[in-house]
Amino acid sequence: MSLGKTEVEYISRLAAIAVEENEVDQVAAKLSNILDLFKQMEAADTEGVEPMAHPLDQVQRLRADVVTEVDQHEKLQAIAPSAENGLYLVPQVIE
């Protein structure tokens, strides 16, 4: 399977990863190779097989509804790229 420019652009948008104009061909080629690997799955007969999401057949454990966390925003925001007045900052979003 071979990916084209349109597909690479679409994937770039989904993944929020920029792909420069001059990288498109190379990225497309490498991704296409991986998709060729995926093609090996096609022949396998999976009729009636239940998809497996987890290695163990365990069920979700529940947590008591009790507040256990304390305010630590100063500590967390000390490592933020941009924060002010307790808020994380991003370029203005127009809504």
Added chain:
Amino acid sequence: MHNLTIKQMSEKLHAGEITSVQLTQHYLDRISKYDAELNAYVTVTPELAIAMAEEADKKLASGDADLLTGIPVAHKDIFCTDGVKTSCSSKMLDNFIAPYDAHVVSQLKKVGMPILGKTNMDEFAMGSSSESSYYGPTKNPWDLKAVPGGSSGGAAAVIAAGLAPMATGTDTGGSIRQPASFCGITGIKPTYGSVSRFGIVAYASSFDQAGPMTRSAEDSAWMLNAMAGFDERDSTSLQREAVDYAADLGQSLKGLKVGVPAEYFGEGLDADVEAVIRNAIAEVEKLGAEVVEVHLPNKDLAVPSYYVLAPAEASSNLSRFDGVRFGYRCENPKDLEDLYKRSRSEGFGAEVKRRIMVGAYALSAGYYDAYYLKAQKLRRMVRDDFTKAFESCDVIMGPVAPTPAFNIGEKTDDPTSMYLADLYTIPVNLAGLPGISVPAGFVNDRPVGLHIVGPYFSETKLLNIAHQYQQVTDWHTRMPAQYQ
């Protein structure tokens, strides 16, 4: 001192023959001496290590000490460490200092194991050679031209070169076992859910599992005792009674049924590696085990299945690295989209970006059924193969990797060939089973590991088989000449 077993170190520490500070300083000195050429550590923490060693010595003196108290450890740079950089060997996290400890880190801190530093790895654990690190590749102590394997390549290298007595690793598709094989050390990936994933930067959550990387199986058993156990902060952590992983060391292998899958000795396996593995199995037979043939018919489907599922999970797990709350942010983003796209494309390396994109594609509208769902079905088929095989044997033995360590740069241009080299380790992660790599010989002076895989929760058995094997062989005690 670095040639002692963990048991011997522990005895000397408890007897007061050596102090933790001396032991820790010994390793720090070796790191200063050798790590420049190996590049196995991303961060070395001498002050922290000595401070922790001093605390450990107090514990030892007061008699309130554990078997591992005072024995230093190196953490793979994927375990969050409060106050010490956790980079995942990525530019994205080059400035990231977690304000918390991973569960494993806090467990080992409690025991009193001084932290020597953080070990190098493939970026975000995506790779089999440790070449994708932002900090440059780690070199294999047995041959500086060779890769140490990956993704826990730094961890394997520090054990092999005697730059730490114990190291933590994580294994998503073979990332403990394959570097253990390449570096001639012992590494076990426990049953999924045995060791808490809390505080381990996620690659593929339903596969990721942490484990010990040490010289011997006995060392690993001791270390796993400290690492494993229920943690309520991880929903996938198993709520089981505490296990003593060293309990079975010393059991005879008489009557042990060793399954040898014909499929694991076929095309693609290096003939010399095959010889090493066959010899090792013969050695285990001499100890009283019986070899039976088993079949894992869907083995070829494991690699494509894994390379759909793991990147799919990764594409979502790594969305949080967006330049907003922590980690790398690009310079002067002009708008939100620019912030995301540039932070991520500048912060992530090529292989990480590739896996994120492949994963996003596998989940995207129109491909979900053909890729993701199909891969999940194959995952079950691979698991069922093992279940069936274990009806006629106790454990399965085979190679960890088809070749010994390859050369640095040899596979970097062809990611899929690197993926295919994981064919023996990946099925174990798909199924969530425990697996161990045990040093079993050399090919062209590069180590080769024997792979032993057991049913769920058979770690004590795997560790004992490895231990019994290590009683009659000395591969695990050998060290590269220049680091002796």
Added chain:
Amino acid sequence: MSWEVVIGLEIHAQLTTNTKIFSGSSIAYGAEPNTQACPIDVGMPGMLPVLNEAVIGKSIMLGLALNAEIGRKSVFDRKNYFYPDLPKGYQTSQFNYPIVGKGTLEIEVDGVKKTIGVTRAHLEEDAGKSIHGAVPGQTGIDLNRAGTPLLEIVSDPDLSSAKEAVAYARKMHELVQYLGICDGNMQEGSFRVDSNVSVRRPGEPLGTRAELKNINSFRFIEKAIEFEIERQIELLESGGQVVQETRLYDSENDVTRSMRTKEEANDYRYFPCPDLLPVVITEEAIEAISAAMPELPDAKRARYVADFGLSDYDAGVLTGSRDMAEFFESVVEKTGAKDIKLCANWMITGFSGALNKDGLSVKDAPITTDMMAGMLNRIIDNTISGKIAKQVFDAMWNGEGTADEIIENKGLKQITDSGAIEALVDEVLANNPSQVEAYKGGQEKMLGYFVGQIMKASGGQANPGQVNQILKAKLSD
């Protein structure tokens, strides 16, 4: 040719828990930015979710109330997209296996009952909040709300008018509050209604829908839908096409407006969250919750009419909220159910009226059920008249004590001593000879005049029955 209106509602009900759905952070409203956002909520590396047990029981309660299928095995999925208020780059939600499956809710519009299908209700985490303008040229992100547990209740497209849509929304609003699973506060965003509106010619396939979001009152929801229906019909009749988009309601101008954002087709890449395992709900768990379910509003209303003999209207007012109904039932119990209609009347005109006047909710009422019952008991045992009771009630409302204390302090006890009443009667008759004359001359309506005068002279405290009896006896002498 006529148009058919098709409306479906998506309601986000914030569950009344102490903590977030996947972390131990408080969800209390109004905290300083990011002070209730722990490393899990912030999506920090290595952080993992653990499910809050409270959300499961609350969801099952709603499912039972809607006669819905309960998802015996429900699964959390990740909905992937990038937005600054979505810290992990995905929202944990439920896609294929929601906790509540198909159910129904009965509504009534203009006396006509209609059963509306509920497609599903699923659990999900809320996003954080973007704050514009706090720092010039930047958007600030507050993650306190991120991870707040929501139950998204999706209706079938069974609603065919703005009135029906609002009746459904109100009914759901009442229900979640009755169940105690949501506080229903629309101003704080605890109960959010998104409306999908489309029109079509009868018999034709569904038309393109527009989604109306972020409207925080029922009145505006109704107006917005009405406007939107008109807009779509006009557009179609003039040869235009409806665009699938999100529209916001401008209440000042009573119009809906396109959000005008670049709407790229979303590809959310849902897949099961590998950090969470399937939630399994046992038959026993459902039975235990079922046994502990409060009586639902419809059942309560029916019971009030059948057992208490109240009118549909009175039953409706008294079951308007669970707090009101519980207050009423407690008062009935504390008055020994001796005069339920009296209790109902006082709850509606006295209690409810006073609440409305002061803009209070039942919980904030200055009087307790004991105080209310104490006053009603004094009416029932003839200690005070209904008229005096109004005075007592007002005094209680103003914090002057219990009914007994007020009656005692103000000397409001009813005069039942016939000697005293006789004296009052004599005095009034003596002071009004011409009126007595007129009465005796056949003007019987003068009787009312005398009663009024006597009651006035007693300060309203004379027992009206006794006054009547003694007065008639004296006049017929």
